[in-house]
Amino acid sequence: xxxxxxxxxxxxxxxxxxxxxxxxxAEAAKWISRADVVIYDRLANPELLRLAxxxxxxxxxxxxxxxxSRSQEQINALLIEKAYAGRLVVRLKGGDPLIFGRGGEExxxxxxxxxxxxxxxxxxxxIAAGAYAGIPLTDRRLAGTLALVTGNxxxxxxxxxxxxxxxxxxxxxxxxxxxxxxxxxxxxxxxAGKPSETPAAVVENATTPAQRTITATLGTLxxxxxxxxxxxxxxxxxGPVVQAAxxxxxxxxxxxxxxxxxxxRTRRQxxxxxxxxxxxxxxxxxxxxxxxxxxxxxxxVDDALGRLGKFDWIAFTSPNGVxxxxxxxxxxxxxxRVFAGTKIAAVGTATAEALSRRGIEPDLMGDDFxxxxxxxxxxxxxxxxxxxxxxxxxDIATPQLPEMLTAAGAKVEQLAAYRTIQPAGLPxxxxxxxxxxKIDWITFTSTSTVENFxxxxxxxxxxxxxxxxxxxxxADALKQHDLTPAVIAEPHTIxxxxxxIEAYPxx
Numbered sequence: 092x093x094x095x096x097x098x099x100x101x102x103x104x105x106x107x108x109x110x111x112x113x114x115x116x117a118e119a120a121k122w123i124s125r126a127d128v129v130i131y132d133r134l135a136n137p138e139l140l141r142l143a144x145x146x147x148x149x150x151x152x153x154x155x156x157x158x159x160s161r162s163q164e165q166i167n168a169l170l171i172e173k174a175y176a177g178r179l180v181v182r183l184k185g186g187d188p189l190i191f192g193r194g195g196e197e198x199x200x201x202x203x204x205x206x207x208x209x210x211x212x213x214x215x216x217x218i219a220a221g222a223y224a225g226i227p228l229t230d231r232r233l234a235g236t237l238a239l240v241t242g243n244x245x246x247x248x249x250x251x252x253x254x255x256x257x258x259x260x261x262x263x264x265x266x267x268x269x270x271x272x273x274x275x276x277x278x279x280x281x282x283a284g285k286p287s288e289t290p291a292a293v294v295e296n297a298t299t300p301a302q303r304t305i306t307a308t309l310g311t312l313x314x315x316x317x318x319x320x321x322x323x324x325x326x327x328x329x330g331p332v333v334q335a336a337x338x339x340x341x342x343x344x345x346x347x348x349x350x351x352x353x354x355x356r357t358r359r360q361x362x363x364x365x366x367x368x369x370x371x372x373x374x375x376x377x378x379x380x381x382x383x384x385x386x387x388x389x390x391x392v393d394d395a396l397g398r399l400g401k402f403d404w405i406a407f408t409s410p411n412g413v414x415x416x417x418x419x420x421x422x423x424x425x426x427x428r429v430f431a432g433t434k435i436a437a438v439g440t441a442t443a444e445a446l447s448r449r450g451i452e453p454d455l456m457g458d459d460f461x462x463x464x465x466x467x468x469x470x471x472x473x474x475x476x477x478x479x480x481x482x483x484x485x486d487i488a489t490p491q492l493p494e495m496l497t498a499a500g501a502k503v504e505q506l507a508a509y510r511t512i513q514p515a516g517l518p519x520x521x522x523x524x525x526x527x528x529k530i531d532w533i534t535f536t537s538t539s540t541v542e543n544f545x546x547x548x549x550x551x552x553x554x555x556x557x558x559x560x561x562x563x564x565x566a567d568a569l570k571q572h573d574l575t576p577a578v579i580a581e582p583h584t585i586x587x588x589x590x591x592i593e594a595y596p597x598x
Contacts, residue, residue, distance in 0.1 A: 099206045100127070100178040102170050104194050106187040106213015107135040110324075111298035113369075114219060115139060119211050127178040130169060134185025134324060141358075143181070155323075163193060167200035174206040187215040191241050191267045215239075217265040220297035220326045224304040225339030233331045234262035242269015242276060242327065255283035263330035270295075270325040274313035280329065285309060290333035295325040300351075300374030302343060306336055345372025346593050352532040353521055355380040355540040360410075364534065367589035376530070378521035380544035381537070383411050384510040386486075392419050395481060395506050399429050402504075403478040404469060406436040407453075408462055408492065410445035412483040415508035417449050427451050438465045440584055460583045461562055466495040475500035485511045487539065489564075513543040525551050532592055535576075536561040536585075541568040557595065561588050 103122045108114040115136075123129065123142040131140065133153030140149055150169070152161045161169070173180045188194025188210055201208045217239055221228040228237050238261040240253060258264050259280060269276050270293060281287050287310030295303045307315040309329055342348070351374040354361045358379055365375045386392065396419065399405065407413050420429060427450045437443040437453040439460030446453055455472065457464030469480065479502040482493060486507040493503045524530050525548070533556055535541050553574065560566040560576040562583035569576050578591035 099174045100176065100180060102174050102180045102182060102201055102206055102208040103211060104182045104188040104197060104208060105184065105211045106192070106215075107131075107139055107183050107185050108214045109186055109216045109219035109298045110134070110136060110296065111219075112136045112138040114214050114298060116211065116213060119213060122179075122209075122211060123181050123183065125179055126181040128173045128180045129183055130166070130173070130180060131183040132185050135183045139183065163196060167197055170197060170201060171204045171206055174201070174204075174208075184213070185216070186219075187213045190215040190217075190239065216267065216297055216324070216326055217328075220294040221265075221328065221332075223298050223302060223342040224292065224294045224328075225336045225341055226292065226294075226304075226328055227332050227335055227339070228263050228265065228328070230332050230335075236260075236262045238264045240264060240266050240269075242266040242272055255279045259283040259285040261330075263328065263332050266327040266329075268323070269327050270316065270321055270323050273316055273327060276327065277309050277313050280309060285329070289329055290331055291327065291329045292333045292336060293321050293325050293327055295321050297324075297326065298342075300348070300369075300372065304336055304340060304343060306333060342372070345370075348372035350374070350531040351376060351524065351529055352534060352592065353378050353524070353530050354534050355544045356534075356536050357381055357383055359383070360536075364536075364585045364589060367586060368592070371589065371593050373532075373592075376518075376521050376524055378517045378544070379514055380517070380540045380547060382512050382514050383415075384512050385415070386507065386510060389419055391506060392416065392508060393423060395504075396420050396423065396425060396429060399481070400432055401479065402433050402481045404434050404436055404455075404474070404480040405430065405483065406438075406465065406469065406480055406492075407442050407446065407483045408438045408465065408488065409485070410441050411485065412508045413442060413445040413449065416483050416506075417451075419508070436465060436469060438462060439582075459581075461564065462489075462492040463495070466492050466499075469496060469501070470499045477502055479504070481506055483508050485509055487511050489538070511539050513546070517544070517547045522548075522551075525553075525556070528555060530556050532557050532559055532577075534559045534561075534588060534592075535565050535569065536588070537565055538568040541565060541572070545572055559588055559592055561585070 105119045105122055120142055126143050126147045128148045129143050130150045130152055133155055152166050170182060184192045186192055198208060238258055266276055289309040291309045291312040292304055292306045293316050305315055305319050352368050353376045354364055355378055358377055361377050368375050430451055434454040435451060436455040437446055438457055443453050443456055455468055457468045477500060480496055482505045493505055496503050557577040558569055558574055559578045560569060561580050566576045566579045578595055580588040580591050
């Protein structure tokens with residue numbers, strides 16, 4: 092296929108890193124967020140696709156052993172076609188584009204076709220696997236030389252270009268894509284002079300919650316890997332530095348390693364909890380049981396924004412209320428000065444932080460971050476003289492707080508600033524994991540997440556799953572369905588919820 096040279100779009104060959112989404116570089120994230128088209132590989136973390144605009148075209152071109160969705164020539168042609176359509180194309184590859192990633196071939200094809208391109212490096216799998224397995228690939232005490240070697244050479248080549256005799260003299264040797272040929276690789280290294288007792292390891296699914304590090308000697312590693320049923324993606328590390336894994340292997344010792352937690356919050360809200368759990372080693376599956384949606388009419392909100400100065404207190408019962416009200420104020424040409432002269436109350440630290448990020452410091456916060464605690468704190472300020480309070484809430488908020496404040500003598504006005512709705516369904520991967528018994532924990536952060544999740548789950552048996560509630564109100568919602576939470580966060584915050592799961596005794 093030939094291409095006439097003309098002004099084209101831009102192709103960015105992006106290294107997606109070794110697996111863990113948090114190891115993506117800032118430069119890579121920038122280009123993904125701008126993409127018109129994302130053409131991605133099998134080993135690129137699917138979470139990275141969420142960084143792309145909703146309008147971006149996403150095309151899978153992954154390869155696995157014996158299953159190539161497209162040939163390399165077809166991928167090259169696709170990149171050129173999209174570039175000549177004037178698109179910003181992100182070619183998202185696992186690891187680093189130029190380390191066994193065929194990035195050089197694709198760049199050559201783009202250059203020959205006159206297409207503009209850039210290359211954004213990524214953390215290659217060997218470097219990441221070493222760091223996460225506690226194996227320093229170089230160490231001045233043990234290893235001053237390092238070789239990165241493909242375990243899967245181009246089948247079109249007449250003979251191997253790998254010089255095993257030379258590799259036998261290298262302190263640390265890392266093989267990519269070689270787990271299927273592990274026995275042959277070991278035999279060739281030993282025949283070339285590498286002692287069979289040389290420490291060796293296989294690191295499977297490096298940097299992901301499924302990571303496993305299997306150590307042995309070069310002579311016994313293949314048998315050990317078969318015994319442990321090791322599968323790709325995996326890297327082979329050979330050299331004395333492998334001995335450090337038993338001392339320095341930190342990732343597989345994290346407290347929640349091997350546990351899978353399902354989060355029912357909205358995706359936007361789930362990031363902090365997911366991050367906290369992942370930092371503790373858990374595998375996280377997101378299954379939003381609620382979605383936050385804008386109001387169908389902002390007439391009541393706009394009216395309230397015009398009367399804020401007439402209230403003694405404005406009480407926010409969630410970060411969502413903060414975002415919804417202040418964003419609407421900005422949309423109609425107002426800013427945080429409209430809150431001047433009115434005292435602000437926040438239900439807890441997350442709500443207070445949302446206010447602070449928008450230039451407003453709350454005057455009052457409940458002691459234990461519940462609506463009941465917020466009500467008690469407001470009552471303690473002396474609202475019995477008829478103070479007026481604007482409660483900024485969702486459209487389905489419970490009546491407990493306004494009833495409590497009204498009974499104490501306050502004049503209460505409720506303002507629905509956003510809608511809480513039920514999604515059409517739970518993600519397929521979440522349902523499959525629950526049915527297969529692969530979920531250890533499900534977290535609930537509101538009564539809405541409880542009610543919606545149970546409806547969407549359609550009677551799935553949760554007897555073997557531990558449930559975590561952010562507070563007593565959420566726990567009560569579970570109990571009404573004859574479900575007993577294993578932990579209730581104290582205080583009732585996201586950080587405490589993650590800590591409670593970590594502290595739960597492992598049987």
